[in-house]
Amino acid sequence: MSDTLSTGTVPASAPPPTRPSSRHLAVARLRDLALVPAIVAVAIVGWIISPVFLSTDNVLNVLQSMSEIAILVLAQTIVLITGKMDLSLESTFGLAPGIAAWLVVDPELTRGLGLGLLPDAWAVPVVLLVGALVGAFNGLLIVRFGLNGFIVTLGMLIILRGLLTGISGGQTFFALPGSMTYLGSTSWLGVPASIWVSLLLFAAGIVVLGHTRTGRALYAIGGNADAARAAGIRTDRVLWVALVVASVLAALAGLLISGRLAAVPAAQGDGAIFQVFAAAVIGGVSLNGGRGSVFGAFTGVLLLFMIINVLTLAGVPAQWTNFLNGAVILVALVVSRITGGKAQT
Amino acid sequence: MSDTLSTGTVPASAPPPTRPSSRHLAVARLRDLALVPAIVAVAIVGWIISPVFLSTDNVLNVLQSMSEIAILVLAQTIVLITGKMDLSLESTFGLAPGIAAWLVVDPELTRGLGLGLLPDAWAVPVVLLVGALVGAFNGLLIVRFGLNGFIVTLGMLIILRGLLTGISGGQTFFALPGSMTYLGSTSWLGVPASIWVSLLLFAAGIVVLGHTRTGRALYAIGGNADAARAAGIRTDRVLWVALVVASVLAALAGLLISGRLAAVPAAQGDGAIFQVFAAAVIGGVSLNGGRGSVFGAFTGVLLLFMIINVLTLAGVPAQWTNFLNGAVILVALVVSRITGGKAQT
Amino acid sequence: CGDRDAGTGAGGGKPLIGVDYPRSDTDFWNSYIRYVPQSAGELGIDLKTTNSQNDIANLISNAQTFMSQGVKGVVMAPQDTAAIAPTLAQLESRKIPVVTIDTRPDTGKVFMVVRADNRAYGTKACQFLGTRLGGRGKVVMLQGGLDSINGRDRTEAFSECMAKEFPGIKVFGEATDWKADVAASKLQTRFASDPDIRGVYMQSSFALSGTLQILKQRGLQVPPTDPKHVFVVSNDGIPEELKNIGDGLIDATVSQPADLYARYGLEYAKAAIEGKTYQPGPTDHGSTIIQVRDGLLEDQLPAPLVTLDGAPVAGQPTVKYDDPSLWGRQG
Amino acid sequence: MTAAPYHPGDADRPVVEAVDITKRFGSTLALSGAGIMVRRGETHALVGRNGAGKSTLVGILTGLQAADGGAVAFDGRPAPPLADRDAWRQRVACVYQKSTIIPTLTVAENLFLNRHARSRAGLIRWSSLRREAQHLLAQWSVDVDVRQPAATLSVEQRQFVEIARALSFGARFIVLDEPTAQLDAAGIDRLFTRIRDLRGQGVTFLFISHHLQEIYDLCDRVTVFRDARHILTAPVAGLSRQALVAAMTGEDVTMPEADHRPPASDAPVLLSVRDLVTASGARLSMRVRAGEVVGIAGGGGSGKVEVAEAVVGLARPVAGSVTLAGRVLRPGSVPDALAAGVGLVPQDRHREGLVPGLSIAENVTMTVPQRIGRYGLISRARRDALARDTIAALTIKAAGPQTPVADLSGGNQQKVVMGRALANDPRLLVLVTPTAGVDVRSKQTLLGVVEDVRRRGTAVLVVSDELDDLRICDRVLVMFQGRVVAEMAHGWSDNDLVAAMEGVDLHHV
């Protein structure tokens, strides 16, 4: 091609092939709102089935009962966007408040459960510290040793659950100190604090993931880790941070639910990870990393809990609740596929 | 650059840079045997802890108790090699014999559980048919509609479990016909038939995946689906086949355990998928597709069950069994990473 | 019907009661689920039902839903007796009486606890096995899940009784997570290490058929007169167990009164709405109300040991397997 | 582009100097005591065969990878620590050989990744970021909406995004690793103009390409690597093409002029494509005789690849039919095309050509399971034998048939793809950009193979915009915007062909 190379001026390029990019863009922006029509539809159906559905009381009930899982979904979303996954979140959810209770609770009050080693004021810091340690350990195995995230966190899920069973002997910790129950049980302006906390965390998530360099680094890593590294992103460090933040969020969510229950059952969070994944994916978060938004994840978890609430209000037969929950997830998935329009890979 | 072209004889090429790739090959072949030293070590430790460990009785016990899960692992391995995953196997494991029992069992004998619609002889065909249908439905959603396999089969896991709870009303199906209990409870040559069945299936798996066109097509698809398609492999069809075969294997495994228990509990298989993944991955099967062997998967499940058996014989305290199981999985994982030598991605 | 709230419940005066089912995937609780609407019909009660699927967080949310729906009383079976306290407090603040089934909350006020004594199950099983084995030999206890209070009660009572009354018996406790396959393989492992096992106590019927299969496989299904016989005690009292006792496949079970749970749970809830009160002492249905702590009454329903012959064991009466009063014989 | 202050005092110091660099990847020695020295203001070429270690050196010079041994210095000062990415990015910018575009992010964000415009609160200002992006791309005449995800870009547009980004850092030293491999002639022109511009401002370039002509057109000095070692560094002007190739290949090859012998004119028509219309609207009709080599040329977006994919069944055409030796191919079915005797080298070997984790033997025999076993069972011995034949015939450098293709260098990988296409003794061989990213020597082998098969009566379609690939054709169909606009017999002039590919008909102005 030597003869084409020596010209001085840039020749006018051929017209680029037409691309319907404006339509594409509209879709991209709409994906965040993809579930809003579904949410509205469920609200209407719910209201027809039972007028109670839209009462303040019931709305607060839905929001409160989803608040802890929603925080788990936020945590998982952060990890998923980087292209990893963290199954162990459901166990951290139980273990973190469990360890705090174990260290703090007075054995006198609880038939020998708990060690009473630390003063009450330590409880909340311990909860968060346990979260951070679990995240750091996951990071060690996944980021440092290059082990597969799915299987590491699967192992951690089993181990951490086993640890909680071990320290509690399978029993429920109760008589928690006030500092542990405060957030989960108090109300601010007539609305349970856990609702405020979860909404605030989501708002923070939207800002951080959408409008800060660190947040965008998560997307870049999930999209193409090598490219992110080439662009000067310290991918390892960002992954560590994501894993630690996710585990701390899970610990915080565990704190909220322990506060609401005023107890830490040994099975706290058992099986929750299925729901968490379902909510995130329905909300448009890709399991392959790099795609999805915090707002979308929020609509996902909201939709799921609204449907569960409607099913409860409708009084579906007990044996069929599981089936319907599964069906709802699958249908929501297919619908989000249709509105999303792209094959999920 | 026309001068660089030669249509004449191809000149002898320069000596290739030295690549000790025969070592590479040895490693690749050894990877299959990576767990053998660990298995031997556990056998020795087990024998020290309890001489019973190596008795025929106990060895048969380990083999029998792992036989059903092993078949699930085989099924999952097939799916994993194509680069997909099937979480719903654990529910198919319960649902397939559940549906057969539901259709066949005489309601007179079981206080209204079961429909007694079909004659006993239909039971086993129905089990396998349900497996095939579940696999085909998974295929429809994953292959045809392009939905993400993880989340589709997660939804299916919940739905199928719910379906079993629904038809059984959560109860256990008893009074199974003889055709359903035969395989799971009989012995051939003094060895339980389920051991024979699982060993035969693994042998078949080794031959099919290692030495047949279809088997190699699974690896090609898992390694690079586009390239496989360009090479004339009917990728969609092979994926369907893999999903259907996996579900049928899960149904068969369910038949074996139902035969062993002479019953189908509504929770049959609940939570088994964690163990299945762990065994496959410890056995060297990659979650990203294209890598792993059936023999490796077998060593993975064998190692896991040997360790569980040793823990039972050693009589570890009940509240710590879960923890130890998880720890075993994680340690095995780290060890297989070290012997495997390659970062898992 | 109570006249205070007459007219607010649906159906013109019938009290509206919310019943939360703890789970729907076990034989025992499904029997309960079947009895509840039946009893509600008999008692003239309007029902709202939910299923908390063995998850305390679901139970809390369901209780909220009941409140939104305006129920006048709640019947629940909290499987977690500590974590239920805040919910009880909330219901109390709304003046909604609560009856708990099967479990006794660690703290908080409820109108009545309707349950059978799980510790007594363990003790009964221990006494049966102990006397039949003559105080010697090895037995396997197939425990349930560690995170279940009822499972723990049974385990503790059985172990304590064995240690105290039959020190010559060696007990292997195996955690099974209420899973049939886990139970089967652990039992098999035990038989491999100790082929001379003479007794099996399973804390729930979930392990029933697996255990029978293993005994059959090992050729141990022989009559009690044979020295090789393995004595099997089960728990729950579902029809299959009763049938197996009749066939000589197992030796005893504890019949948990699923029907009475349903009936008296609703009856007490209705009574609470009507403003009735109860005192400790014997009841009109063959049980005793005891005061377990200040302000907490518990109706301890009988949970008889069922045997082939109905002969007393260790001085305690038992019920013959075909006795029509057993819930597993009805329906 | 802000011109950094120029310090004449530094002029004698090399912009970058790497000495005695050694790098291993597992068992592969990628660089062995190799080095390079780039002077300020020059455009320095780095050439070598596939796998010579060029890209590995680039990784080390840009701080992406640590060398196992040796030292790198910028302006005479040791290179910053690997963790300090910002320091590296001040010294050197790079267009890597492997795409560093993140497909899920927007074009704008890709351009300003990790250096987003931020408000004082530390939040990203998306609007100004988009404006800057638009501005940047306008300079390169890349007409795309910067808000769309990069996944929607064409290969060429992506390459320009990479180039635009690398050049926008304002770095004084820029590394370009095969920047032209994905560009058409017009794009290459734009790039070169720009490089000359920047060179005028004192920017230094390290330029890697397998197109030797580009080296002569653009570069001042050239460094040659061979087998992980430094072979020579010399001014381009004083180095004959012959000597350059000899240095790269380590042998004194003579380059005989292609002796083109057209196929017998009475050869039967083997392939006939009738009114083929692809999904994107490209059309093609043609007849190819046995032993004939037909080129399909065209720039980016001309539809040449789409029609080729429709012919071999990789894509389903909207209309039209393909007949091979009297057999009408089932539209959109690769297995049917294979059965009829089609061999294919797809456009992108990484995407469609190879299964990297599998061995050479498995890749080569993937299209011909029936030849290596019966009843669906595979005979390893036969498979390996077949693979060994291929390895010998195409001079693939590998330890043996069991070597995973992931361990091969690019050129050797491309030969494996060719081997796969040839495995079923095709009657029609379709080659889509068969020599992309392949070194001169391997190119020779691959095109030599084409000559061999056509002699055996195979019809060959060469789909490419590389003049070298097209030179072996008996005639070339030129496509432009989905239509065949010209047909040129062997012996065309480069100017005519290039003009036709750009939609200009020089003879009918």
Ligand SMILES: Nc1ncnc2c1ncn2[C@@H]1O[C@H](COP(=O)(O)OP(=O)(O)OP(=O)(O)O)[C@@H](O)[C@H]1O
């Ligand atoms: N209170 C009870 N009354 C009667 N049976 C019970 C009771 N608790 C447990 N069981 C028996 O044990 C089984 C499951 O009990 P439970 O609900 O306590 O399980 P869990 O510990 O929550 O188990 P999982 O691990 O499955 O969540 C039932 O099948 C039942 O037969």
Ligand SMILES: Nc1ncnc2c1ncn2[C@@H]1O[C@H](COP(=O)(O)OP(=O)(O)OP(=O)(O)O)[C@@H](O)[C@H]1O
């Ligand atoms: N990450 C890696 N892991 C293993 N081997 C590698 C890796 N990167 C490069 N290699 C090997 O190192 C050698 C040099 O590769 P490199 O990419 O530097 O070659 P190159 O000269 O750029 O070739 P090309 O012209 O094909 O781009 C090759 O044998 C290659 O297979």
Ligand SMILES: [Mg+2]
């Ligand atoms: Mg549980």
Ligand SMILES: [Mg+2]
């Ligand atoms: Mg390179």
